[in-house]
Amino acid sequence: MRKGDWLLIGGVLLLSVAFAYWIPHRQAASTVIVEVDGREAYRYSIREDGEYPIRGYQPAVGRSETTHILHIRNGQVYVEEARCRDKICERMGKIDNPGQLIVCVPYKVLIRLEGDRVVDTGAHPDAVTR
Amino acid sequence: MENNRKVVRIALFVSLALAVYLVENAVPVPVPIPGFKWGFSNFVVLMSLTMLGTRDVLWIVIFKVLLGNFLSGKFLSPVFFISCFGNLSGVLSMIALSKTRCFGYIGISVIGAFANNLAQLAVCGVWLLRSVHIWYFFPYIALMGTVSGVLNALMAKGGEQWFRTYRKN
Numbered sequence: 001m002r003k004g005d006w007l008l009i010g011g012v013l014l015l016s017v018a019f020a021y022w023i024p025h026r027q028a029a030s031t032v033i034v035e036v037d038g039r040e041a042y043r044y045s046i047r048e049d050g051e052y053p054i055r056g057y058q059p060a061v062g063r064s065e066t067t068h069i070l071h072i073r074n075g076q077v078y079v080e081e082a083r084c085r086d087k088i089c090e091r092m093g094k095i096d097n098p099g100q101l102i103v104c105v106p107y108k109v110l111i112r113l114e115g116d117r118v119v120d121t122g123a124h125p126d127a128v129t130r
Numbered sequence: 131m132e133n134n135r136k137v138v139r140i141a142l143f144v145s146l147a148l149a150v151y152l153v154e155n156a157v158p159v160p161v162p163i164p165g166f167k168w169g170f171s172n173f174v175v176l177m178s179l180t181m182l183g184t185r186d187v188l189w190i191v192i193f194k195v196l197l198g199n200f201l202s203g204k205f206l207s208p209v210f211f212i213s214c215f216g217n218l219s220g221v222l223s224m225i226a227l228s229k230t231r232c233f234g235y236i237g238i239s240v241i242g243a244f245a246n247n248l249a250q251l252a253v254c255g256v257w258l259l260r261s262v263h264i265w266y267f268f269p270y271i272a273l274m275g276t277v278s279g280v281l282n283a284l285m286a287k288g289g290e291q292w293f294r295t296y297r298k299n
Binding site: 015092093 | 165244
């Protein structure tokens, strides 16, 4: 192994650690956001259990049909009854933390969680930033 | 005669890459990322980088992507486009890096995997899903890309040695 190889591996690892800081962490999820084709299409509270139909991006049928069922149960979010062939979004399982995603590429659906970050100053335990 | 040898080599490498491409799905993936693949077939590309010319390497990658997607029934699906851009940027970065002669198999392989993954995420984020949040996956794929890059480098080294001893006999 040459010196350049070590430098490259170090650089890639450093970059991924830096990126990990950008991803929301140490947050409690509060909101479920469903993006369809890059736009926010649905927004639910994670504290209310329910099953919601999601209409993915379907230019051929003009976005009228349900493509997935979004389940929110006990603070966990998952997808069932996906209409696509590969069912990758179903296999992604349950997510419960901001920074985790459920993605459906064929219908351009991206499900993410947003949380409230509690600022750890000690003086104001209830202070919340977005 | 030399040309025949070249054609046979390209065909051999393409079929080897295709076999790995189709079989690697059986290897479990430890990250929660949809559609993540190990990309082990790239060890064949890596190997061909030292054993064949630049143009031949590009042909191998083009055949690998086209035939691999034909055989798995994903031709012209979103996955096909992700795979096209990923493989193209992967092989171009590997060719560029191998020209500098500052890096061994491992560095070239790791950068190839990294460029491949980066391009795939970019296609997803900018074109397919049009959401910046897809980059949440970046640390996972950068780490996994490094792991698979190192594994590919080891396999390529082994493969190259096998080819050399095979030629002597």
